[in-house]
Amino acid sequence: QVQLVESGGGLVQAGGSLRLSCAASGRTFSTNHMGWFRQTPGKEREFVAAIRWKSGSTYYADSVKGRFTISSDNAKNTVYLQMNSLKPEDTAVYYCAAALFAGVRITNSRDMDYWGKGTLVTVSS
DSSP states (O other), X not given: OEEEEEEOOXXXXXXOOEEEEXXXXXXXXXXXXXXXXXXXXXXXXXXXXXXXXXXXXXXXXXXXXXXXXXXEEGGGTEEEEEEOSOOGGGOEEEEEEEESOTTSXXXXXXXXXXXXXXXXXXEEO
């Protein structure tokens, strides 16, 4: 089992920045990659960014490229999402997720095996 705990959400004005953290515990060595997804009421959970533990390879949704940066501290089993130039449309509950297998679709929420409870990010205009 892997436990994930997100932190760092909050209220910020448009153009501002936030950094989300996701602390992983348990059998973290069994996971291949970590991802951030977000969800607003009535919509499906959408991919934001992902990072592979070993290679450090990163992946981003087109909507956040150039504004968000995902990184990891392997020694701390923690993944970060630095969000800059925030827009009102970035408002959502942000979830951290972990996947066990390398061959899955990295952008597909259904292929993630473990989830945190989420942290709310609100961007005011």
